[in-house]
Amino acid sequence: MKKGWLLFLLITGLTLATGSTPWHEVWEGMVARWEGNAAWNPLLDERLPRLIVLLCSGASLAVAGAAMQALFHNPLASPNVLGISLGGSLLVLIVFITDAHLAYPALIPASAFFGSFLCLLLVYTIAKSAGEVQLHHLLLTGIALSTVFLAIEGTLLYLLRDQSQLIQLVTEWEAGSSAHRTWQHVHMQLPLTLVGLWGCWYYRSTLNLLSLGDEEALNLGVDVKKVRWLLFLSVALLTGGTLAALGGVPFFGLIIPHLIRQVKGPDNTLLLPLAAICGALTLSSIDLTLRLTGMTALSIGNLSALFGGLFFLYLLIKPQRQWVKT
Amino acid sequence: MKGYAAIAFFICTWWMVAFWPREEAIKACSRPTLCGPHSPLYDYLSPLSRDHLKEALQGNFLLMADLMRQWEVDAELLTSHGVSLKQALTRSERLRAQLLARRLTLATSEELTSHTACDRLPYVRDDVGTLFSLRYPFVRFLPQTYVSGGIGLTLCPITSLVAIHRGLWNQPQLYPPHRLQQIPMTIDRLDGEALFQNRPDVAFVALYSNPHALQTLRNQQIPLFFANKIGSLQDIFQTIQTLGHVYNRPQEAELLVLFARAAFEALDARVQLAHPQKMLYVTYRERFFLPGNQSVTYELLQRLGLNSALSSSLEGVWRLPIDREQIVTWGPEKLIVSSPQHSQNAEQLKHDPAFRGKEIRVIDEDVQETPNHFVVLAYFDLVNAVLGAP
Numbered sequence: 001m002k003k004g005w006l007l008f009l010l011i012t013g014l015t016l017a018t019g020s021t022p023w024h025e026v027w028e029g030m031v032a033r034w035e036g037n038a039a040w041n042p043l044l045d046e047r048l049p050r051l052i053v054l055l056c057s058g059a060s061l062a063v064a065g066a067a068m069q070a071l072f073h074n075p076l077a078s079p080n081v082l083g084i085s086l087g088g089s090l091l092v093l094i095v096f097i098t099d100a101h102l103a104y105p106a107l108i109p110a111s112a113f114f115g116s117f118l119c120l121l122l123v124y125t126i127a128k129s130a131g132e133v134q135l136h137h138l139l140l141t142g143i144a145l146s147t148v149f150l151a152i153e154g155t156l157l158y159l160l161r162d163q164s165q166l167i168q169l170v171t172e173w174e175a176g177s178s179a180h181r182t183w184q185h186v187h188m189q190l191p192l193t194l195v196g197l198w199g200c201w202y203y204r205s206t207l208n209l210l211s212l213g214d215e216e217a218l219n220l221g222v223d224v225k226k227v228r229w230l231l232f233l234s235v236a237l238l239t240g241g242t243l244a245a246l247g248g249v250p251f252f253g254l255i256i257p258h259l260i261r262q263v264k265g266p267d268n269t270l271l272l273p274l275a276a277i278c279g280a281l282t283l284s285s286i287d288l289t290l291r292l293t294g295m296t297a298l299s300i301g302n303l304s305a306l307f308g309g310l311f312f313l314y315l316l317i318k319p320q321r322q323w324v325k326t
Numbered sequence: 327m328k329g330y331a332a333i334a335f336f337i338c339t340w341w342m343v344a345f346w347p348r349e350e351a352i353k354a355c356s357r358p359t360l361c362g363p364h365s366p367l368y369d370y371l372s373p374l375s376r377d378h379l380k381e382a383l384q385g386n387f388l389l390m391a392d393l394m395r396q397w398e399v400d401a402e403l404l405t406s407h408g409v410s411l412k413q414a415l416t417r418s419e420r421l422r423a424q425l426l427a428r429r430l431t432l433a434t435s436e437e438l439t440s441h442t443a444c445d446r447l448p449y450v451r452d453d454v455g456t457l458f459s460l461r462y463p464f465v466r467f468l469p470q471t472y473v474s475g476g477i478g479l480t481l482c483p484i485t486s487l488v489a490i491h492r493g494l495w496n497q498p499q500l501y502p503p504h505r506l507q508q509i510p511m512t513i514d515r516l517d518g519e520a521l522f523q524n525r526p527d528v529a530f531v532a533l534y535s536n537p538h539a540l541q542t543l544r545n546q547q548i549p550l551f552f553a554n555k556i557g558s559l560q561d562i563f564q565t566i567q568t569l570g571h572v573y574n575r576p577q578e579a580e581l582l583v584l585f586a587r588a589a590f591e592a593l594d595a596r597v598q599l600a601h602p603q604k605m606l607y608v609t610y611r612e613r614f615f616l617p618g619n620q621s622v623t624y625e626l627l628q629r630l631g632l633n634s635a636l637s638s639s640l641e642g643v644w645r646l647p648i649d650r651e652q653i654v655t656w657g658p659e660k661l662i663v664s665s666p667q668h669s670q671n672a673e674q675l676k677h678d679p680a681f682r683g684k685e686i687r688v689i690d691e692d693v694q695e696t697p698n699h700f701v702v703l704a705y706f707d708l709v710n711a712v713l714g715a716p
């Protein structure tokens with residue numbers, strides 16, 4: 001526990017300390033802010049919002065992944081694998097194309113949430129139409145919907161390929177970069193993350209029962225439909241918040257809960273808080289590493305997609321183990 | 327149901343409080359005429375109007391000559407008051423410009439044809455080293471790039487262009503749409519049959535042109551003239567001259583280059599009267615960038631002494647990302663932001679707490695990045711931003 005706090009302090013401290021402004025200037029600015037001077041300060045107005053966005057995003061994706069893996073009874077479920085992020089991305093892209101976000105910034109998180117939620121419902125409904133939700137149905141539905149969303153997104157971008165600034169904006173956003181995160185991004189994400197995390201935390205014990213299967217959960221007195229609906233909402237809030245504030249970070253929600261489950265077991269009362277903390281710290285560490293090593297050409301999303309993709313392949317290829325139920 | 331409503335209320339209230347529009351009105355800074363409060367000598371200089379400059383660059387040769395005459399008088403005036411000026415044009419070049427302008431506006435078409443035949447080179451070499459014979463005059467042209475399209479629109483009659491890049495339609499501030507409408511094709515994906523019907527004598531392309539478009543042109547045996555060397559002002563002037571010969575408009579091209587050089591000289595003279603100020607030029611598209619030394623903008627900035635303290639990190643790149651904190655640390659008094667026209671994002675920078683108390687001038691990025699003779703207008707906007715009253 002003590003080590004965990006030390007690690008947390010180390011990563012957040014380094015994230016806040018890393019920058020090009022001399023420390024004495026940062027300190028003077030903070031003192032001036034305290035005395036009522038509203039001048040911009042690199043620590044308070046750039047590094048701190050960036051850290052909050054990173055912590056929220058890491059926690060959101062990891063918890064969303066853990067909740068989905070429990071909901072769908074399989075370790076391969078995550079917002080990205082089932083195409084949910086792409087649903088959100090598509091609506092955000094439409095907002096970017098119409099420039100509506102310039103007048104109404106809240107449209108970005110709102111569209112990311114609605115896109116993710118609608119996509120999640122769609123994946124579940126289609127997979128469920130063949131009877132009980134099977135792993136391969138779920139994955140195939142996710143792949144099919146991802147392909148459709150990608151095709152629509154590709155068509156829109158192809159039609160607008162001459163608009164270089166839009167292409168650049170979308171490329172950077174899809175790459176999941178933490179550059180230029182401000183309090184605006186915090187405001188976009190934080191309410192969604194708080195509600196989403198609360199929703200998952202509230203149903204942490206129920207998730208354990210749902211992992212046994214719908215019938216068993218029903219027999220144990222769980223209102224399966226209501227809980228599932230609320231968890232869908234929570235997952236969509238978490239995914240949408242991250243999409244809005246940071247952009248695409250593929251596979252992150254797959255890896256973190258999976259690794260924690262390997263170490264600590266599948267009990268969601270322990271898994272969810274651990275996933276939140278580890279996710280937050282891991283994402284912040286990746287960003288810190290990129291900044292400290294000066295690898296500005298890469299984004300968090302690039303690295304997450306690369307390593308997450310390899311990890312996903314490993315999960316597919318490794319000898320099949322029985323999915324442990326609580 | 328109450329629970330859902332409470333959650334929706336919580337989120338919407340948060341967003342309303344966070345994103346409620348501010349009352350400060352965003353006023354665009356419109357400054358059609360170059361002005362500066364720095365020196366009383368400004369009052370005696372000719373008014374340098376952006377509209378006039380643009381009109382001349384769009385092909386009004388008489389206006390070119392008129393403006394050049396005014397700038398010559400300005401230069402003499404400044405010199406007589408002890409301002410040391412670097413002359414870009416020689417006396418004979420100034421006279422040549424006047425002669426060309428009068429010839430182009432007063433001579434009959436037969437006389438012009440005869441002069442063109444005399445001035446036109448027999449051969450030119452394109453940017454990939456191919457020797458191009460100009461023995462017979464070309465009549466129909468397909469400028470596939472922004473560079474050649476912009477130059478062609480100024481030098482040639484509109485009917486001689488068979489197609490134009492679609493991107494030029496997005497820059498009505500430089501290329502009037504009513505002129506573009508007269509061109510039969512827009513280059514998007516070249517339609518082989520339409521190309522065959524409008525068959526051009528020569529196509530101006532670049533190494534970075536769309537490979538499929540190049541292949542389509544090659545398939546129809548249309549001669550390809552590569553013009554892609556536009557890394558400096560000198561390159562741009564050279565390209566105008568060369569394309570002028572291919573376009574069968576060598577006199578117009580020569581005058582255009584002389585006018586552009588004179589305009590730079592006139593703008594430089596005005597900059598000399600300004601008080602030095604710590605300024606930074608950035609392009610802004612969700613992120614900030616500094617133009618690298620591979621770009622023409624960098625050369626313009628060097629000319630004005632902007633961003634020079636950061637030049638060591640800008641070697642060998644087109645542009646370099648820079649974050650808000652680095653800008654604030656560098657501490658410019660004035661920030662010149664190049665951003666797409668009417669970009670609300672750039673206007674919002676005026677309310678960014680990071681730049682509170684600093685002067686922010688937003689200029690049109692399309693004009694700044696135009697790789698042809700409109701670079702003069704880009705320089706005008708830069709100089710205007712540098713000189714502009716606070």
